[in-house]
Structures are given as structure tokens and as C-alpha cells.
Amino acid sequence: MSDMNDDELFDEESWGDDGLDAGLLEEELRQAAAVLDPVPAELQQIAVDAYALHDLDARVAELTFDSLVDALPVRGAGDPPRMLTFQAGEVTVDVEVTAHGLMGQVLPPQPARIEVLTGPRPGSSLTSDDLGRFTADAPPPGPFALRLRTGGDVVVTEWLRA
């Protein structure tokens, strides 16, 4: 994202008939966008259906580390794994996503039932071992979240795109 305040973006010319013209042109653009580049209907329907993801019983595990943002690139590593850490209270979930799949660990170590969500519909299920480790054979195809049940507790990781 570049800074918009540089170069010659400010100048001393006046708009002429100013505000009114600008408003009309912007309105024309708005109408053009509605015809030429509207929100795809099927995509908007997915957002409507996403209401099902509203889950009052679950605690949200927030993203506290993302290698894409927080790590320096590794020299020579062509396609480094995406490393993510989520945290909800005392529960930490470490996740590593590669082209081959997804690996992770629940801390403190504990068996958990884990659902890999990829949208409003039910996802695939995994179980972590006694050390809290879990794996999936394929990386999530798009946005994903992990829903973990440990004892009576439900934790869902923040949605993101791997």
C-alpha cells in the first residue's frame, strides 16, 4: 500500500464548477460499477449464509502470529510454510500450512476434536493426539478456521486465508 500523500496529488488548481461536477461524475462511476463490476450474486449469497458462523458458545482464538507479516523471509526458501499462532486465554494453537497439508498442535497438550471449517457448511474432522498434535492431508482451499473441542470448551480460530 503506497502513501497517497506524496507526488503531485495536491495542486492549486481549483475544480472550476467544483463540488457539483465532481459529485455527478462520481455518481456516474457508481452506476457504471453497478453494471460492469457488481458483487457476484453467488458470492453475496455466501456472505448471507455466513450468518451460520455466528457462534455465541465458542471463544474466538485470535491470530497472534502470522509468518507472512511477522517473520523475516528465509533466504533461499522458495516456498516457506505459513506459520500461524492463535490464542484464546490459556489455549494456544500453532498451525503450519504448506502445499501438502496442515499440521498443528494444541497447547497445553491435550486431545481435542478439531473441525476444519472452510465456510458455513460443516467441515472435515480431525482428532489431536495426547500431545495435542494434529495433521490434515490437504491444505484448506480458501479461507479456513479450526473449531476445537477440548473437554467442555469450544474454541474457534479467527478466519483467515492460508
Place this chain on the structure above:
Amino acid sequence: MDRTDAGALVQAAADGDAAAWKALVEGLSPLVWSVVRAHRLSDADAHEVYQTAWFRFAQHLGRIREPGKAGAWLASTARHECLKVIRSSRRLTLTDDPQILDRVSEDGTPEQSLLDSEEAAAQSERVRRLWQEFEELGERCRQLLRVLMATPPPSYQDVSAALGIAVGSIGPLRQRCLRRLRARLEARGAI
């Protein structure tokens, strides 16, 4: 969508009102889409970022500190996801603008049926030229105008969240960018 409306709808949706959620999607979906489009992602990435923003919004519903600023929340979330896509550049491909221009003849949208008369054909051509000149503006202006043209018009707070620019600079930039666009159109005899 104004803050009072957004705040009330977020509250109602958090309390279980599915119709309120639908109204939020309808009111703020074009803003989220505009943010994604402003960042020139591929179609596949654009769809995923749009979904991620809405999934996360649904997940945080009821925990959002300032429900009246739902538009800014979504715009900012979409922006950050766009920047992550751009950062992992192996997945970055640019949008093919000619495809967008072709959509006017492909889609059977309600708007399209309005364009079916001869008189409307001239209007359609005008819209096409306007869009072409817009697409050829410098990157900063193209980005700002793409967000500003969401329906309903976004507040400057929303635009600020969408693009990471100060609220106070949006007005002057908007004037400047629209002036440039008008100059281009005049130069081509399109107005």
C-alpha cells in the same frame, strides 16, 4: 449505510435476527467488494478475501466494540487480507481488465435489460468509455475512486479504513482524481 442503521442491525443480528444480517450484507457488500477490487487481486483471490472478511465479521458479531462502525471494520479487515495476498506474491496475478469490460454484454442483470433499447445502447457505450478511462487512471486515483463508487456511498471513515489514508486527505484527493478523470474524458471527446 449510516452508523445508526449499521449499529442497530449489528445488534439485532447478534441477538439472532437473520433478516438484520441479510440487510447488513446487502448494505455493506458493495463496500467490501470495492475494497477488494481496488487492490487488483485475481478473481479467485478477490472472492477469497471477500469471504474471509464476511466470515470473520460473522465470527466477531456481538464482540465488535463499535457496531456503528461495521463498515469500517469490514473495510479494514478486507484491506489487511488484500495486503497479505499481495505480500505472498506467488499468488498474485492481475485482473484482466478487458474481461470486466466484456461483462456488460454477458450478464443478464436487471441493469442489462435496461440497456436493451437503441437509446440505451449509446448510454452503454458511454458507460464503457467512462470505465475504460477510470481503469487507466494512475494507481492511486483508480484505487480511491473504486472504493468511493461503492453503493451506497461509503463514509470517509470507511474509505480511510479501506485504504489506510487519513480522513482529512480524502476530500482533496477525491477532487483531484475526479478532475483527472474528467480531463481524460474531455480529451477523448467522451463528454
